[in-house]
Amino acid sequence: MVGLCMEFRRPAKARPGDKVAVVSPSFAAPGQAPSVHEQAMRRLSELTGLVPVEYPTTRKVGASARERAADLNAAFGDPGIRAVLATIGGEDQITVVPHLDADAAWADPKPFLGYSDNTNILSWLWTHGVAGFYGGSTQVQLGPGPAVDTCHAMALRAALITGERLExxxxxxxxxxxxxxxxxxxxxxxxxxxxxxxxxxxxxxxxxxxxxxxxxxxxxxxxxxxxxxxxxxxxxxxxxxxxxxxxxxxxxxxxxxxxxxxxxxxxxxxxxxxxxxxxxxxxxxxxxxxxxxxxxxxxxxxxxxxxxxxxxxxxxxxxxxxxxxxxxxxxxxxxxxxxxxxxxxxxxxxxx
CATH class of the missing domain: 3.50.30.60 (LD-carboxypeptidase A C-terminal domain-like)
Known part of the structure; x- marks a missing residue:
């Protein structure tokens, strides 16, 4: 385990044109509401210049814990993916964590963004010395409504690309x-x-x-x-x-x-x-x-x-x-x- 007294690996920032994984480690909300998901993907690209990449279980409602973990491991292990974003939370991600590959996450650290049930993955990464970001589930914060809220857009860009200090x-x-x-x-x-x-x-x-x-x-x-x-x-x-x-x-x-x-x-x-x-x-x-x-x-x-x-x-x-x-x-x-x-x-x- 890695604690606060030890060094954390802060993932490098992405650059416009880079690919980011969009995954559903808990509930596959995009499969239930695809129009909201698709608007979220458009807005993600517009706000960041990044290219979202979906995985087999991103829209698969009812996918097993092993299937969802396989998508996460693939994203963490792919050098072409520069960040991993959760679509939403849920209530059973605790069953996904045992199937995750810590070596892949540590070897090429990339920021994971999510909240709620995604506390499981963020805390798991934390215990392995990889920093992430709390918040940003695409199906809730990017897809719905007339626009992305200003403070969320600022924080999203800072987390993924710019890395500045914000009040x-x-x-x-x-x-x-x-x-x-x-x-x-x-x-x-x-x-x-x-x-x-x-x-x-x-x-x-x-x-x-x-x-x-x-x-x-x-x-x-x-x-x-x-x-x-x-x-x-x-x-x-x-x-x-x-x-x-x-x-x-x-x-x-x-x-x-x-x-x-x-x-x-x-x-x-x-x-x-x-x-x-x-x-x-x-x-x-x-x-x-x-x-x-x-x-x-x-x-x-x-x-x-x-x-x-x-x-x-x-x-x-x-x-x-x-x-x-x-x-x-x-x-x-x-x-x-x-x-x-x-x-x-x-x-x-x-x-x-």
Missing amino acids: VTDPGQSEDFGKDWADPAALTEYGTREPTEPWAWAGPARPVTGRTWGGCIDVISWILTAGRFPQDPSVLDGGVLLLESSEDLIPAREFGFILRSLGERGLLEAVDAVMVARPPASNFTRMPDPAGRAAHRQAQRETAIEIVQRYNAAAVVCVGVPFGHTRPQWILPYGGTVTVDGASQRVWADFS
Whole structure:
């Protein structure tokens, strides 16, 4: 295992005209909604100048774990592929990880982009010393709506091509989910958007710059249960923990239980900063009114701050940053560095 005290390999940036793999390591959403996928591929090419390459299971709904792993191994092992992008998450990627080829990923490291269930692959790469990026699933962030959100487009280009340092800012509005993909309006309209709340800050007024690890808190609990993370919490010493929750809308109490377990494991004590994303507060089947949505976000915010401070009062905590399941979405380095500045109450991401 490779930890924070050891060197990570940061994949080289792609250049316009290079090929990038587009894969479905969890659910093959492009097979269910091909028009959204095809619009995503057009936009990916327009924004980056890169050439998307599909694999046998990219559109194959119901592909086995071994089949999906074979596509990932082929992409990681192909010198002509310069990045790997997930189309979407899902719920069974944990069964894909045992079939992945660490030697291929290490020999020619290339950035992997995804979030949600893709926490599995990002954390697996992290434990093998390969940095990636949290966010950017094409079927959700590129395909739907009238355009790609500005902050997402900036972060995508930075992750894949330019590698600059960007300030992570609040876009001022947010949606929990978009139009149903079966509705033609999914290609031209956003979901219901509402104003965002100011980010909440806690802990000392000091800047922290550290290497990131974390992801979707639901999936993190699975990874730790499966024993796929180093036992020694010192691998996170001085790092920045990224946490976000999914469209399953787990209550703040359950979020707190998982976070408490991270504290008991020693992971909260090890890090110097914790960033918690703005959570979705509604989905296609659960649609609380504005007050109910605000209450859900407030409860998770208060729970996150209380539990982190219980285990690590010296950690800088920022809650509300849009890097998870809401849109617009910032992509963040995973195994790269982020600065969480409790003094200026600003966040910076290094995409090099």
